[in-house]
Amino acid sequence: MIAAGCDVGSLTAKAVIMKGDVVIATKIIRDRSTPVESARAVMSEALREAGLVFQNINFCCSTGYGRHSIPFALMNMSEISCHAMGAFWAENSIRTVIDIGGQDCKVISLDSSGRVLDFIMNDKCAAGTGRSLEILSKCIGVPLEKLGPVSLKSWRPVLITNKCSIFMELEVLQHMYKGKRTSDIAYGINDAVARRVVSLGRNVDMRYEVAITGGVSKNVGVVRNLEKLLDIRFKPLGVDPQIIGALGAAVFASLELKKLRNAEVAI
Amino acid sequence: MITAGFDIGTRFVKVCVAKDESILGYAIEETGKDMRKIIRGAYKKALERSGVKKRSVERRMATGYGASLVKRANGTVPEAPCVARAVHVLDPEARLAVDVGGLFINVIGVNPRGFIDGALTNDKCAAGSGKFLEMVSETLSVPFQSISDMALKSNSPYSINSQCAVFAESEIISQINAGREGSDILAGVLKSIVLRAITLVERSDSSGRVALCGGISKLPAFRVMFERMIKDNTYLPTVDPQIIAAYGAALLAGGRGGQRKNGASKSSAPDTPRPAGQR
Numbered sequence: 001m002i003a004a005g006c007d008v009g010s011l012t013a014k015a016v017i018m019k020g021d022v023v024i025a026t027k028i029i030r031d032r033s034t035p036v037e038s039a040r041a042v043m044s045e046a047l048r049e050a051g052l053v054f055q056n057i058n059f060c061c062s063t064g065y066g067r068h069s070i071p072f073a074l075m076n077m078s079e080i081s082c083h084a085m086g087a088f089w090a091e092n093s094i095r096t097v098i099d100i101g102g103q104d105c106k107v108i109s110l111d112s113s114g115r116v117l118d119f120i121m122n123d124k125c126a127a128g129t130g131r132s133l134e135i136l137s138k139c140i141g142v143p144l145e146k147l148g149p150v151s152l153k154s155w156r157p158v159l160i161t162n163k164c165s166i167f168m169e170l171e172v173l174q175h176m177y178k179g180k181r182t183s184d185i186a187y188g189i190n191d192a193v194a195r196r197v198v199s200l201g202r203n204v205d206m207r208y209e210v211a212i213t214g215g216v217s218k219n220v221g222v223v224r225n226l227e228k229l230l231d232i233r234f235k236p237l238g239v240d241p242q243i244i245g246a247l248g249a250a251v252f253a254s255l256e257l258k259k260l261r262n263a264e265v266a267i
Numbered sequence: 268m269i270t271a272g273f274d275i276g277t278r279f280v281k282v283c284v285a286k287d288e289s290i291l292g293y294a295i296e297e298t299g300k301d302m303r304k305i306i307r308g309a310y311k312k313a314l315e316r317s318g319v320k321k322r323s324v325e326r327r328m329a330t331g332y333g334a335s336l337v338k339r340a341n342g343t344v345p346e347a348p349c350v351a352r353a354v355h356v357l358d359p360e361a362r363l364a365v366d367v368g369g370l371f372i373n374v375i376g377v378n379p380r381g382f383i384d385g386a387l388t389n390d391k392c393a394a395g396s397g398k399f400l401e402m403v404s405e406t407l408s409v410p411f412q413s414i415s416d417m418a419l420k421s422n423s424p425y426s427i428n429s430q431c432a433v434f435a436e437s438e439i440i441s442q443i444n445a446g447r448e449g450s451d452i453l454a455g456v457l458k459s460i461v462l463r464a465i466t467l468v469e470r471s472d473s474s475g476r477v478a479l480c481g482g483i484s485k486l487p488a489f490r491v492m493f494e495r496m497i498k499d500n501t502y503l504p505t506v507d508p509q510i511i512a513a514y515g516a517a518l519l520a521g522g523r524g525g526q527r528k529n530g531a532s533k534s535s536a537p538d539t540p541r542p543a544g545q546r
Contacts, residue, residue: 010437033444101433125392127432135433158415165433166370169275170332177302177336 001257004046004057005249007038007082008066008164011102011130012215013038014246015046017057018256025050026243032102034204035066043072061253062264063245065103066171076253079245080119081106086248087211088114089158095207098226099198099244100216120204125164128196130216132165136189139172140182147186148220153189190221198229209235212243270317270326270515272349273306273340275333278369278401279482280305282313283513284324287521292317293510302336315360328520330512332371332537341520347386351517354478355381356518357504362475365493366512367483368449369397372460374467379479387467395418395463399456399485402436407449414457417450418488424454435459454488461492468497477501480511 007014010031017025027046032038038063047053054072061081062073072078079083081097087097088110097108104123111117126132137147158175162168166191175185193216212234216222218241227233239247269291274281276298283293294312296305304351314321329337330349337343345364354364362384366373370393376384389396404414418424425447429435442452460483468477477499483489485508494501504511 123431123456124434125431127431131433164392164394165431166396166398167390174333177300 001254001261002052002056003250003254003257004043004049004060005082005246005251005253006043006060006062006064006070007079007243007246007249008035008039008042008062008064008070009102009245010065010104012242013042013064014243015042015248016243017050017052018250019222021254023239023247024251025261026240026246027121028240028242035064037070039066039070050075059253059257061256062247063249074202075252075256077249080106080121081116081243081246082248082252083213084108084116084248085114085251086244087213087237089247090239090244091211091235093209094211094235094237096204096210097244098197098201098210098212099214100193100212100222101214102134105111105129105197105200105214107197107204109204112207114208116202120200121232122200126192127163127165127168128200131190132168132213133193133216133219133235134224135165135169136172137186139169140176140185140189142182142186145218146221147190148218150183151186151190151221152224153183154181156181157184157187157191160188160192162192179223187221190219191225194222194225194229197226201230206230206232208232211235211237213237215240215242217241233235268325268521269323269519270328270517271310271313272513273310273327273329273331273334274346274349274510274513274516275302275329275331275336276512277332277371278397279509280307281455281510281513282306282309283510283517284317284319285514285517285521286414288429288518290506290510290514290517293320293507293513294311295334295509296505297501297537298333301514302333303338305332306337311345317514326520328516330516342517344519346373346512347383347517349512350375350376350480351383351515352381352517352518353511354480354504356508358476358478360476360504361502363466363468363471363473363477363499365477365479365481365484367397367464367479367481367489369401369482372396372464373481374471376393376462376471384473385471387471389463389467394430394435395459397460398432399427399435399439399459400453400483403439403452403456406440406443407453409449409453413452415486415488415544418457418486420456420492421448421450421454423451424458425451425457457486457492458491461489464493473501479503482509482510484508486508489532504520
């Protein structure tokens with residue numbers, strides 16, 4: 001039985017294909033012009049990786065901001081449930097998930113069966129999301145994926161105090177004019193983003209174990225700063241943190257498949 | 268006394284050379300990577316235009332976001348007192364100055380003697396600032412001069428849903444891709460700036476004539492929208508509204524602005540307040 005999860009985010013689209021309880025293919029692509037097109041593209045690439053075709057999918061669940069318009073998805077779940085379920089499936093001791101995506105940021109608290117207890121989300125302001133990292137890294141001329149490693153070399157970090165991404169950009173430029181080292185500014189950027197996330201998460205009860213998901217969790221600098229600020233260690237999940245949402249969707253799809261099969265057996 | 272005022276903003280460097288209360292010449296330059304050089308260039312240009320030798324400028328005062336970059340300044344002043352002073356000199360009846368610039372909107376109360384009477388600014392978040400306009404005009408490749416004409420043509424301004432300026436950028440781009448008229452988007456952007464300014468005006472409790480200044484108020488479309496939404500009379504300075512703060516800095520450089528021939532009001536206030544910002 002093939003279950004698929006498709007997560008169409010603001011910057012990237014992710015797909016996960018599961019056979020029974022095993023992940024057989026995952027794929028991440030940059031967004032196309034419409035959510036439908038992105039979903040089609042990412043799913044067909046994932047299917048090619050698994051050596052399957054569209055007709056093989058028994059059940060597909062979609063998530064992400066474009067989830068309502070995916071034609072081949074039979075159901076959709078919110079990103080919050082999917083991130084919670086995906087992280088819980090990967091590591092069942094997880095009770096808190098911090099998800100930092102391209103355009104939003106959320107802190108989710110779960111119970112011992114992977115259900116969402118409480119969450120808080122910021123999708124109104126770009127500060128503390130991947131978007132602000134992208135803008136600021138462009139500003140100092142460091143590629144986004146290098147921002148983490150570069151910041152680790154810093155030994156006299158700058159402090160970025162503004163809360164708004166656009167004002168942060170100005171502040172970064174001022175540091176550049178002053179001739180600060182790129183690594184020190186990179187540290188400041190990661191620190192500023194981490195501080196925004198921490199102040200968001202203050203209203204949610206954070207219990208162990210804590211996992212970090214979403215594209216920004218690939219930035220070592222942000223992750224280390226978060227660990228320092230929250231005084232915790234993140235539990236490694238063993239899967240690419242960027243696909244957790246899609247993974248959760250696939251898990252929901254396979255649960256739905258099991259339910260359907262049990263119903264058939266009962267008949 | 269010949270003085271010079273430097274206003275180092277987020278988008279433009281403004282330098283104004285003044286003799287007592289009259290403007291001799293001014294220059295506006297876009298900001299860039301090498302700020303020192305740009306400031307020097309703008310100063311030189313302003314001096315040339317006013318026909319004044321550099322050494323005859325007695326005092327220099329700097330204001331704005333990058334005020335500390337002006338090395339030769341005798342001191343730095345916040346923007347609010349500069350704008351208040353300049354607006355007061357240009358129109359003593361104005362009680363509120365609305366300064367709409369590239370990133371910051373300042374709403375400054377001006378008391379009858381030309382001192383600041385409370386100031387508000389959007390210092391936490393760039394939502395609804397001039398940055399929106401810059402992004403859109405860049406994406407639509409509309410030069411600054413024709414923004415106003417285009418915006419005035421629109422019948423159904425598109426109102427932007429996103430709060431955050433960063434998200435608004437992507438929203439605007441997707442609207443352009445979806446084929447929405449550039450004029451509707453521009454009008455919507457101007458409206459969001461006006462709304463932001465109006466909220467700040469409403470939060471300040473002063474009433475009376477409102478002076479519009481800052482680069483954005485050069486746009487007739489902005490003024491039309493602003494005037495439609497505000498109950499008080501507005502006043503547009505007779506000089507270039509973009510250099511108001513630089514002019515104010517030049518005025519403040521000339522000394523204690525509060526001692527203008529205002530004998531009557533002075534006697535009523537025994538404790539003469541120090542001009543705000545002068546250290």
